[in-house]
Amino acid sequence: MGNPMLSFCQLARSQIAANGNVTNILALRGVDLTLFFRERCMGDPHTVSTWACEWIKAWDFLSPVTQLAAIHYGASFMRWYILPCAQTYATLSPLLRPLKEQLNIPHPVSLDLVHLPVVRQALLAGAKSWIDRVTPDSQHFNWGRGSRAAIMNAVLEPGSRPVKTLKPEFVAQCDLVSNWTLHESVVDDYPDVPKEVRLHGDDADPARFEPETDGREDYRPPELTAWS
Structure with a gap:
């Protein structure tokens, strides 16, 4: 993951240095989801939006909702990674804001994209790879x-056609750690997880976590095995 991220970061910085449209390159008005729904075509730009959509396609075993959340995380981090400043930091998901340890301990850039701070902290302390733990059942x-x-x-660029993007209320929910649950088995490698993240067990049906309810008001989340 690291090399593609660094390559795109360098490309984006080169575009900005050549007087490219910073707002468009960094997707500051919102993430264009076009390339999440189709393959890249000749002439498609290289932006934070296109990078995030193509990056998450490698994780096609995750549910669509989880993929959309990851697109938000990837885009918000990449904006700040490309052009670290007050404006891009303000758009960075609160869950991804660097821990003190991240600033002091050398680590692969892929760690910065782990959306749960308690997991990043464990990784910095030497815990096993989180990527090996990512399955459809390990996180909801x-x-x-x-x-x-x-x-x-929504129209993200003045004068352009409407494109699919993430709803603000969805983004707001992504930024709350209380909306995530992890499988109870992760405690074996990440014992501090229950201090910050709820857990679910083997009997949890993923469909009950992310049902296509179309906004029905009668939806209730499944019973959880731990909460702090």
Whole structure:
């Protein structure tokens, strides 16, 4: 993951240095989800939006809702990584804001994209690779309204056509650690997880965490095995 990230970062910085449209390159008005729904075509730009959409396609075993959440995290981090400043830091997901340890301990850039601070802290302390733990069952994002309810059409660039982007309310939910649960087995390698993140067990049905409810008000999250 590190080399593609660094390559794109260098490309984006080169575009900005050549007087490219910073707002568009960094997707400051929102993430264009076009390349999440189709393959890249000749003439498609190289922006934070396109990078995040293509990056998450490698994680196609995750549910659509979890993929959309990851697109938000990837885009918000990449903006700041390309052009670290007050404006891009303000758009960085609170869950991804660097821990003190991240600033002091050398680590691969892929660690910075782990969206749960307690897991990043464990990785910096020498815990086993988190990537090996990522499965459809190991983590659930408890949006509860389905992927269609996370997306809206909007004009992100003046004078351009509407594109699919993430709804503000979905982004707001992504930025709350309380909306994530992890499988209870992660405690074996990450004993501090229950201090910050809820857990679920083997009997948890992923469909109950991320059902296509179309916004029904009668949805209730599953019973959880731990909470702090």
